[in-house]
Amino acid sequence: MPKNTHDADVAFIRALAELLNENDLTELQVKRDYAESDSLNVRVSRKPPQQVVAAQMPAQQAAPAPMASPAPAAMASPAPAEGGGDDPAAHPGAVTSPMVGTVYMQAEPGAPSFISVGASIGEGDTLLIVEAMKTMNHIPAPRSGTIKRILVGDGDAVEFGAPLVIIE
Numbered sequence: 001m002p003k004n005t006h007d008a009d010v011a012f013i014r015a016l017a018e019l020l021n022e023n024d025l026t027e028l029q030v031k032r033d034y035a036e037s038d039s040l041n042v043r044v045s046r047k048p049p050q051q052v053v054a055a056q057m058p059a060q061q062a063a064p065a066p067m068a069s070p071a072p073a074a075m076a077s078p079a080p081a082e083g084g085g086d087d088p089a090a091h092p093g094a095v096t097s098p099m100v101g102t103v104y105m106q107a108e109p110g111a112p113s114f115i116s117v118g119a120s121i122g123e124g125d126t127l128l129i130v131e132a133m134k135t136m137n138h139i140p141a142p143r144s145g146t147i148k149r150i151l152v153g154d155g156d157a158v159e160f161g162a163p164l165v166i167i168e
Helices: 002-022 049-060
Strands: 027-035 038-045 094-096 101-104 126-132 135-140 145-150 163-167
Touching: 002 027, 002 038, 126 163
Parallel strands: none
Antiparallel strands: 027 038, 094 163, 101 126, 126 135, 145 163
């Protein structure tokens, strides 16, 4: 019986991926309950959100507010960094995600953001929160400096090693 459930789950996930592509969605999340203590949580995502935010950042230099909706496909290619490099992760001041999860820019909805472009921060200050498996993980600043770029938005999904912010 577990083999059949596994096969059914794989087919369900494949169907979700097809639905994502057919309807031009960027992310889809579903919870399927089997029994009181047995469920399947699935999140299917098509594009890395940090590329969308990086592409729009030059037009919004002083606006660290999270984006309300995804960018059109024409704007999905990353814009060159201010220093001339194409990859923000290669920047010496880049702070990368230590885990896969969802980014939150403030402690709770309606609260002020932890950081903003141009703000001075100290070593150990909270930059943002990455939620992973229902656990809120505060991401500390590895060094003191000034926030030069914010590469993610509130609610964005991030991968391990994805650049989050640049500190100089």
